[in-house]
Amino acid sequence: xxxxxxxxxxxxxxxxxxxxxxxxxxxxxxxxxxxxxxxxxxxxxxxxxxxxxxxxxxxxxxxxxxxxxxxxxxxxxxxxxxxxxxxxxxxxxxxxxxxxxxxxxxxxxxxxxxxxxxxxxxxxxxxxxxxxxxxxxxxxxxxxxxxxxxxxxxxxxxxxxxxxxxxxxxxxxxxxxxxxxxxxxxxxxxxxxxxxxxxxxxxxxxxxxxxxxxxxxxxxxxxxxxxxxxxxxxxxxxxxxxxxxxxxxxxxxxxxxxxxxx
Amino acid sequence: xxxxxxxxxxxxxxxxxxxxxxxxxxxxxxxxxxxxxxxxxxxxxxxxxxxxxxxxxxxxxxxxxxxxxxxxxxxxxxxxxxxxxxxxxxxxxxxxxxxxxxxxxxxxxxxxxxxxxxxxxxxxxxxxxxxxxxxxxxxxxxxxxxxxxxxxxxxxxxxxxxxxxxxxxxxxxxxxxxxxxxxxxxxxxxxxxxxxxxxxxxxxxxxxxxxxxxxxxxxxxxxxxxxxxxxxxxxxxxxxxxxxxxxxxxxxxxxxxxxxxxxxxxxxxxxxxxxxxxxxxxxxxxxxxxxxxxxxxxxxxxxxxxxxxxxxxxxxxxxxxxxxxxxxxxxxxxxxxxxxxxxxxxxxxxxxxxxxxxxxxxxxxxxxxxxxxxxxxxxxxxxxxxxxxxxxxxxxxxxxxx
Numbered sequence: 001x002x003x004x005x006x007x008x009x010x011x012x013x014x015x016x017x018x019x020x021x022x023x024x025x026x027x028x029x030x031x032x033x034x035x036x037x038x039x040x041x042x043x044x045x046x047x048x049x050x051x052x053x054x055x056x057x058x059x060x061x062x063x064x065x066x067x068x069x070x071x072x073x074x075x076x077x078x079x080x081x082x083x084x085x086x087x088x089x090x091x092x093x094x095x096x097x098x099x100x101x102x103x104x105x106x107x108x109x110x111x112x113x114x115x116x117x118x119x120x121x122x123x124x125x126x127x128x129x130x131x132x133x134x135x136x137x138x139x140x141x142x143x144x145x146x147x148x149x150x151x152x153x154x155x156x157x158x159x160x161x162x163x164x165x166x167x168x169x170x171x172x173x174x175x176x177x178x179x180x181x182x183x184x185x186x187x188x189x190x191x192x193x194x195x196x197x198x199x200x201x202x203x204x205x206x207x208x209x210x211x212x213x214x215x216x217x218x219x220x221x222x223x224x225x226x227x228x229x230x231x232x233x234x235x236x237x238x239x240x241x242x243x244x245x246x247x248x249x250x251x252x253x254x255x256x257x258x259x260x261x262x
Numbered sequence: 263x264x265x266x267x268x269x270x271x272x273x274x275x276x277x278x279x280x281x282x283x284x285x286x287x288x289x290x291x292x293x294x295x296x297x298x299x300x301x302x303x304x305x306x307x308x309x310x311x312x313x314x315x316x317x318x319x320x321x322x323x324x325x326x327x328x329x330x331x332x333x334x335x336x337x338x339x340x341x342x343x344x345x346x347x348x349x350x351x352x353x354x355x356x357x358x359x360x361x362x363x364x365x366x367x368x369x370x371x372x373x374x375x376x377x378x379x380x381x382x383x384x385x386x387x388x389x390x391x392x393x394x395x396x397x398x399x400x401x402x403x404x405x406x407x408x409x410x411x412x413x414x415x416x417x418x419x420x421x422x423x424x425x426x427x428x429x430x431x432x433x434x435x436x437x438x439x440x441x442x443x444x445x446x447x448x449x450x451x452x453x454x455x456x457x458x459x460x461x462x463x464x465x466x467x468x469x470x471x472x473x474x475x476x477x478x479x480x481x482x483x484x485x486x487x488x489x490x491x492x493x494x495x496x497x498x499x500x501x502x503x504x505x506x507x508x509x510x511x512x513x514x515x516x517x518x519x520x521x522x523x524x525x526x527x528x529x530x531x532x533x534x535x536x537x538x539x540x541x542x543x544x545x546x547x548x549x550x551x552x553x554x555x556x557x558x559x560x561x562x563x564x565x566x567x568x569x570x571x572x573x574x575x576x577x578x579x580x581x582x583x584x585x586x587x588x589x590x591x592x593x594x595x596x597x598x599x600x601x602x603x604x605x606x607x608x609x610x611x612x613x614x615x616x617x618x619x620x621x622x623x624x625x626x627x628x629x630x631x632x633x634x635x636x637x638x639x640x641x642x643x644x645x646x647x648x649x650x651x652x653x654x655x656x657x658x659x660x661x662x663x664x
Contacts, residue, residue, distance in 0.1 A: 054558075054559065055429070055559040055560040056429070056434065056438050056545065056546070056560050057438075058283075058284065058438050058441040058442060058445075058546075059284050059286075059442075059445065061442075062428075065428055069428070069429065072559060077557055078557045078558075101282050101544045102543050102544040102545065102552075102554070102558040102560075103557060103558045103559075104558075105543060105544055105558065106543060106554070106556070106557060106558030107557075107558070127284055128282055128283055128284055128544075128547075129282060130281075130283075130285050130288060133280060133281055133282050134282075150285065151284065151285045151286075152285055153284070153285050153286035154286075155286055155287075155288075155289040155290065155448060155449075156285055156286075156288070156289065157289055157292075160285070160288055160289070164285065175286065
């Protein structure tokens with residue numbers, strides 16, 4: 001059990017899915033990005049995914065690529081991500097980090113886990129690290145009591161689904177579509193199939209990410225998943241100008257969505 | 263007897279290599295590994311590949327002794343393994359034909375590839391035309407400008423060329439974009455990776471397809487009087503170098519020297535000499551050396567040669583370096599261009615600027631070892647694509663053309 005599973009279970013007890021919001025730290029600048037994460041919490045996100053920008057984000061689409069590049073030009077560092085994690089925790093949501101593997105490796109698997117724990121973070125989502133690729137990370141995270149959140153995809157075989165769900169703590173991150181992060185018009189059927197596969201492999205909590213951008217989609221997904229993860233739509237709402245009110249309105253729309261299912 | 267170093271199977275070479283990719287690609291990589299493991303021992307596959315190598319690529323490639331160039335290498339005996347004479351003008355075709363045949367075995371109809379100088383893109387577009395596959399090539403925008411002739415060649419061959427305008431607008435960004443395409447289209451699409459880097463099975467598979475360079479060269483050298491004292495090849499990702507080294511790995515008296523692009527000089531920070539100036543990290547699916555900052559952000563690389571302008575290197579090279587079996591030397595733009603000029607003027611052979619880095623290594627080593635030494639240099643590609651850039655470097659363009 002962790003702060004993350006407690007929060008997901010509390011949402012379930014309210015008869016709804018959790019809303020998980022992603023933002024890259026440092027976009028459009030460090031201060032505004034942290035203010036934006038507070039807005040996520042105030043407007044209804046239960047969990048906030050803090051993304052340290054990475055120079056080669058192979059699983060991200062153009063919107064998040066642009067934000068990451070802009071943040072790196074502004075001089076953001078991995079240290080800033082831990083400052084953001086602390087701010088999210090203080091604002092009352094559960095912070096997790098979504099990080100590409102090399103940033104973790106360079107800090108050291110164990111130091112990354114401990115720094116996260118010390119900042120009040122609950123877990124790490126690893127888009128380019130599967131459990132079989134990084135036993136060092138899994139053991140460092142276990143030792144620091146940090147959740148290891150791995151991804152599953154429509155192409156995931158039954159065998160790998162089992163492996164990934166067994167190694168995931170906190171929740172399993174299911175991507176309903178093949179492709180990079182970004183907005184899609186429809187996510188329904190494929191999302192249900194991936195969630196079913198993960199549940200059959202024993203996953204207790206499954207959140208859906210990649211492609212969700214509207215309250216309507218969130219409501220649909222909230223009908224069968226434990227959480228709805230939104231990134232690109234929030235990054236777009238925040239924009240280069242750092243429009244916190246436009247962001248707040250978008251978060252409120254999605255927060256209504258997860259509450260209006262069933 | 264020590265254990266053979268040849269044909270190391272991966273996924274790990276020592277502590278380097280592996281597979282660090284999104285889960286969405288794992289099934290495709292497993293499928294590819296499985297198909298390749300079956301194909302490599304299937305006489306139908308190996309026979310077809312041999313036939314194509316002979317009747318299409320023009321293998322075996324010859325070895326040319328270059329005495330007038332060698333006079334500038336301390337009088338050492340210098341021989342070139344002529345991959346520049348292959349169909350499409352570089353070693354890239356060796357790998358591409360193998361991977362395109364595999365694509366057909368996988369029942370897929372579309373190939374994607376990244377390219378830096380355009381050589382791998384041209385080779386992939388060629389194989390796609392030959393085998394009736396749809397083909398999309400990702401190329402950094404800066405490289406499409408440096409190598410506009412190759413862009414036209416790919417388009418003439420029927421490929422769609424997509425300039426990549428993100429990041430540093432070079433090879434590394436082209437690879438990122440190709441991975442994104444693959445994640446989205448993996449059911450119909452095979453990623454024909456161009457170098458001996460990336461996630462397993464690419465480093466071992468690309469090495470196997472390029473191994474023909476050293477297998478032929480070793481036999482050719484024995485016929486010409488004996489094994490060379492050293493084998494030299496240029497290293498970006500390192501496919502021609504690993505192909506040039508593999509059959510010599512167990513000949514412990516043969517020095518293996520990879521020539522990395524040192525750009526303006528490693529000390530300036532403007533270079534692409536990953537093994538000289540980098541440290542271990544994860545990039546593009548494998549653990550190897552990379553040029554990176556303290557946090558692990560990949561640093562931009564710099565080289566006059568688009569094909570070597572890459573901040574990573576194949577994991578097997580990192581391993582060979584770590585165990586001391588191969589050496590990796592930095593070669594600056596200026597040294598490479600001087601070697602380019604020398605070979606062209608003394609032998610009438612116009613090398614690719616990439617390959618000129620290996621020639622520069624031979625000049626340095628020959629002067630060190632003297633006339634008793636025999637050096638085998640892989641001429642990985644021809645320089646037709648580089649004529650404009652070289653003419654600009656040597657200020658040979660008519661005035662007013664700039």
